[in-house]
Amino acid sequence: MRTTLAVLVVLAVASGAAAGPLDAPGADKAVVCSACHGPGGQSPSNVMPILAGMPSWYLKKAVQDYAAGRRPSPEMEPYAKQVLQLGVDEIAAYFSGQTRQPAAVRPDAAAVERGRAAAAQCVVCHAASGKGDPGKGIPDITGQPQGYLQSQMLLFKADRRSPGDESLKALKAFFRQIADEQIVDLAAYYSSLR
Amino acid sequence: MTRVTRREFLATSGTGLGLLATGCAPALKGDFAPKTGRRVVVIGGGWGGATAAKYVRLADPSVEVVLLEPGRRFVSCPFSNLVLSGVRTIDSLTFGYGGLRKHGVRVLHETATAIEPDARRVRVGEGYLQYDRLIVSPGVEFQTEQVEGLAEAGDQVLHAWKAGPQTVMLAERLRAMPEGGVFVLTVPPVAYRCPPGPYERVCQVAWYLKNAKPRAKLIVLDANQNVVSKTALFRAAWQAYPNLEYRASNKVVKVDPGVRQVTTEFGDTVKYDVVNLIPPQRAGTIAVQADLVSADKRWCEVNHVTYESVKHPNVHVIGDSTIGLPVPKSGNIANAMGKISALAVVRLLNGKEPQALAPGNTCYSWVNDKEAIAVVNAYKIDGGKVVQIEQKLTPGQSAQWGQHALGWAASIWNDMLG
Structure with missing residues (x-):
C-alpha cells in the first residue's frame, strides 16, 4: 500500500498533475483582478471590495454596469471591459466559488x-x-x-x-x-x- | 509581508555593507544547487520577478522556483516620491522576502552574472544554476554615458530612480537646501521607467518647497516636448505651485557638480543648489550581456502571450526592460506580466497551450500630500498581440483617488510579496 502511494505521488509530480490554487476553472483569467482585489479575490485593503464568495449574479451585474458607464468609475470601466472580453461568466463563477475570509x-x-x-x-x-x-x-x-x-x-x-x-x-x-x-x-x- | 525598521534597512542596503555581506558568503562553485525536478529560475526580485516567482508556485507547487535577487529588502518605487516631500518614510515602502519563502520560493540574495541559453544555465559567481525555463525581470539600467560628467559625479548627482538609499539622500538634500535655493529636476527622453513618475516628483518637491521654503524655486528641464503622461491633469495640478518653472524640450547633456550647473543640448546652462538628474535608460545589464536586447541595444522584444524572448528560447523577459507592447513601463504592468508569464511558463512545462491573457495598468500619481490622479489602461490579445481596449483618466484630482491609491498599494504589495 505504501509503495503504491509513493508511486502515485511520483507519477502525479512527473505528469504535472499537482494542482495549485490557480488550477480552478477561471482562476487564470481572474488574475487580471488580483493586483487590486487580492489573489483569489481576497482583498487585503480597506478600499477594494472582497470578490471571494461574491454571488456571481452580483459580480456580473457590477462588471456590466461599470463597463456601460452606469456605475461611473475611471478605474473599473476599463477593467470591466477587459473582463467582459475575457468572459465574465467564468470569472464570476470562479470568485463565487472562493471562500471569503474576514x-x-x-x-x-x-x-x-x-x-x-x-x-x-x-x-x-x-x-x-x-x-x-x-x-x-x-x-x-x-x-x-x-x-x-x-x-x-x-x-x-x-x-x-x-x-x-x-x-x-x-x-x-x-x-x-x-x-x-x-x-x-x-x-x-x-x-x-x- | 514584514516591515523593517530604518536601522535594519540601512544595515542591509548601504553599498559598502552590502558588499561586505556578499564577501562573507561562502563562494558558489559548480552546480551548487542540483536540479531534482522541473525548475524555473527568476532573475530579479522587483515588481515583475517577485510576482512571477510567487505565481509559478501558486500555479503548480510541484515546480521548483529559485529567485535570484541581490537586495535583501524590496523597496517600492511607487510612492517613493512621497519620501521626498516627507509624507511617507522609506521604511513604510520597504518589505522583506519572507512571504515568498512561505510559498516555497527559494530566494537567493545573489547576482546573476550571465545566462547560457543553450545549456539552460544561469551563472552565479563561480557556479551556476540549471533551469527548465528562465524568467528575467532585470529592470532598467542608467545610460550614464549619455550625460557628460555624470559617471564621474558619483553620489554628487542623484537619480533617486531606484527607490532606496538615493531616495533618502535626495530627501535630505532637499531639506538642507538654502531658503531661496534652486532645485533642478531633469526628465530623460522616452522610453524610461514610470512615464508619470518625474511629474509626480515635480508635484512632491514643489509641494514641499511651497510649504517649507516658499522663496525657493523648482526648475524642471524635460527632454520631451511636453509632459509625457496624464498631461492635462499634471498641468492643472501645477497651478497650485507658483514656485515651479517647467521647460519642455530641454534635454540635459552635461552636468558639472563642481560649479553646480547643468547644460542642455542647446548650450543653455542652469545653476542649481540641489540637482536630481534622471538619466536616460535601457534594459538591465544582464539582459544586454545575455543578448536579449533588440538591434537598438536598449530593450527586449518578447512574445506578447508568453513573454518568451524573440532571441532565445526558454528565456522569458518581463517588466520595464521589454519593448513593443503598447503598455507603460510601470510597476503594475510588471506585476501583471509576472503573473501572465508565470501561468504561461507552467502551462508550457506541463505541455499545454498558454492562455492568451493581457495585462492591465492602474497608475496613481500624488499631486500633493492628500490628493491623487490616475490613469487606467485595459488590454486584450488580438492576433497574438497586446492591443489596448481603453484608457481612462480620473476627471480631476481628489482625496478620493488618494484613498484608492493607498488601497491599491496595500493590495499590490501583498499580491507580489505576501
Missing part, C-alpha cells in the same frame, strides 16, 4: 454596536442577516471592508453611483436623510457580519 481591517467595536442599532432601517430590504435577496436583486452586504461599504453609501447619497437609476431612488432618498457619521457606523456593522 476583511483585513477590523472595524471599531463601538461603531459596530452603534451601527447594529441603526441597521434596523436596512433590514426591510437587506434582511436581518444582511444577506439580501438575490431574487429581487438585493445584494449581500456582509463582511466587506468597512471603507468600501462606506464609500458606496456615500456615492449613493451623492447620487454618484448609478445616477438616474429609478430602482435606487428610494435607497438614495434614505441615505440623504442620514448623517455621514451614521454611514460610518453602518459600514462598521455590516463589515463585522459573517
Whole structure:
C-alpha cells in the first residue's frame, strides 16, 4: 500500500498533475483582478471590495454596469471591459466559488454596536442577516471592508453611483436623510457580519 | 509581508555593507544547487520577478522556483516620491522576502552574472544554476554615458530612480537646501521607467518647497516636448505651485557638480543648489550581456502571450526592460506580466497551450500630500498581440483617488510579496 502511494505521488509530480490554487476553472483569467482585489479575490485593503464568495449574479451585474458607464468609475470601466472580453461568466463563477475570509481591517467595536442599532432601517430590504435577496436583486452586504461599504453609501447619497437609476431612488432618498457619521457606523456593522 | 525598521534597512542596503555581506558568503562553485525536478529560475526580485516567482508556485507547487535577487529588502518605487516631500518614510515602502519563502520560493540574495541559453544555465559567481525555463525581470539600467560628467559625479548627482538609499539622500538634500535655493529636476527622453513618475516628483518637491521654503524655486528641464503622461491633469495640478518653472524640450547633456550647473543640448546652462538628474535608460545589464536586447541595444522584444524572448528560447523577459507592447513601463504592468508569464511558463512545462491573457495598468500619481490622479489602461490579445481596449483618466484630482491609491498599494504589495 505504501509503495503504491509513493508511486502515485511520483507519477502525479512527473505528469504535472499537482494542482495549485490557480488550477480552478477561471482562476487564470481572474488574475487580471488580483493586483487590486487580492489573489483569489481576497482583498487585503480597506478600499477594494472582497470578490471571494461574491454571488456571481452580483459580480456580473457590477462588471456590466461599470463597463456601460452606469456605475461611473475611471478605474473599473476599463477593467470591466477587459473582463467582459475575457468572459465574465467564468470569472464570476470562479470568485463565487472562493471562500471569503474576514476583511483585513477590523472595524471599531463601538461603531459596530452603534451601527447594529441603526441597521434596523436596512433590514426591510437587506434582511436581518444582511444577506439580501438575490431574487429581487438585493445584494449581500456582509463582511466587506468597512471603507468600501462606506464609500458606496456615500456615492449613493451623492447620487454618484448609478445616477438616474429609478430602482435606487428610494435607497438614495434614505441615505440623504442620514448623517455621514451614521454611514460610518453602518459600514462598521455590516463589515463585522459573517 | 514584514516591515523593517530604518536601522535594519540601512544595515542591509548601504553599498559598502552590502558588499561586505556578499564577501562573507561562502563562494558558489559548480552546480551548487542540483536540479531534482522541473525548475524555473527568476532573475530579479522587483515588481515583475517577485510576482512571477510567487505565481509559478501558486500555479503548480510541484515546480521548483529559485529567485535570484541581490537586495535583501524590496523597496517600492511607487510612492517613493512621497519620501521626498516627507509624507511617507522609506521604511513604510520597504518589505522583506519572507512571504515568498512561505510559498516555497527559494530566494537567493545573489547576482546573476550571465545566462547560457543553450545549456539552460544561469551563472552565479563561480557556479551556476540549471533551469527548465528562465524568467528575467532585470529592470532598467542608467545610460550614464549619455550625460557628460555624470559617471564621474558619483553620489554628487542623484537619480533617486531606484527607490532606496538615493531616495533618502535626495530627501535630505532637499531639506538642507538654502531658503531661496534652486532645485533642478531633469526628465530623460522616452522610453524610461514610470512615464508619470518625474511629474509626480515635480508635484512632491514643489509641494514641499511651497510649504517649507516658499522663496525657493523648482526648475524642471524635460527632454520631451511636453509632459509625457496624464498631461492635462499634471498641468492643472501645477497651478497650485507658483514656485515651479517647467521647460519642455530641454534635454540635459552635461552636468558639472563642481560649479553646480547643468547644460542642455542647446548650450543653455542652469545653476542649481540641489540637482536630481534622471538619466536616460535601457534594459538591465544582464539582459544586454545575455543578448536579449533588440538591434537598438536598449530593450527586449518578447512574445506578447508568453513573454518568451524573440532571441532565445526558454528565456522569458518581463517588466520595464521589454519593448513593443503598447503598455507603460510601470510597476503594475510588471506585476501583471509576472503573473501572465508565470501561468504561461507552467502551462508550457506541463505541455499545454498558454492562455492568451493581457495585462492591465492602474497608475496613481500624488499631486500633493492628500490628493491623487490616475490613469487606467485595459488590454486584450488580438492576433497574438497586446492591443489596448481603453484608457481612462480620473476627471480631476481628489482625496478620493488618494484613498484608492493607498488601497491599491496595500493590495499590490501583498499580491507580489505576501
